[in-house]
């Protein structure tokens with residue numbers, strides 16, 4: 419429903435259809451969100467699964483646009499088939515051929531819903547989330563999940579970007595999160611705070627692990643992911659590397675063995691130290 423100014427006045431209907439691709443990183447499967455009516459907007463059609471896409475098509479009846487949070491294979495490949503089925507266009511921040519571009523701040527309109535495009539890089543460089551200011555609902559893709567945490571896998575993933583994205587999402591004042599995987603989260607604010615706290619705690623643990631000397635991500639993982647199943651350890655090592663790269667960019671750690679991806683703490687005071695005139699670095703500092 420629209421008010422006199424053409425602004426939506428009531429919360430759009432939100433429906434979740436789960437694609438049949440369950441797994442350790444997709445939880446029960448990818449969530450496809452059908453938002454609003456007459457026409458609906460569809461977020462993340464998921465893999466190219468004919469049965470799932472038919473169900474999405476039927477749930478939406480009419481589709482105004484198909485929106486992608488990012489192009490990972492569990493979110494985007496179904497978009498082309500759904501677009502053909504529904505005669506709708508596909509929109510993405512980094513559009514593939516045949517897709518239309520989404521710009522930061524764009525507003526995508528359906529019948530009774532308007533979604534703002536909010537850039538949220540971190541999981542991928544082109545990741546966006548969608549915000550419905552009337553329902554105060556945030557559609558987060560892989561930026562926030564219904565359970566567990568999002569994988570930040572360098573170089574595609576960037577932890578510093580991701581932390582800024584979490585802050586940006588928190589500033590929207592959303593009440594509910596509809597994630598790319600797992601159940602809806604309500605209220606939204608504590609979940610975003612939990613995500614920020616979690617990464618700060620991991621950073622502290624990574625720094626702690628380097629106190630004994632230089633180490634590589636795979637050597638740090640068994641310490642700080644003790645309670646995680648072993649099959650998740652390789653992914654955990656990517657996450658630790660994401661922390662180390664952020665800390666390296668901040669000058670807090672340095673890479674001592676590039677082949678082994680070993681990192682060491684930068685000693686306090688030495689990061690910007692000039693060599694002393696006699697070539698020795700051990701001159702006492704007075705400042």
Ligand SMILES: [Zn+2]
Nearest residue numbers: 490492560598
């Ligand atoms: Zn995903």
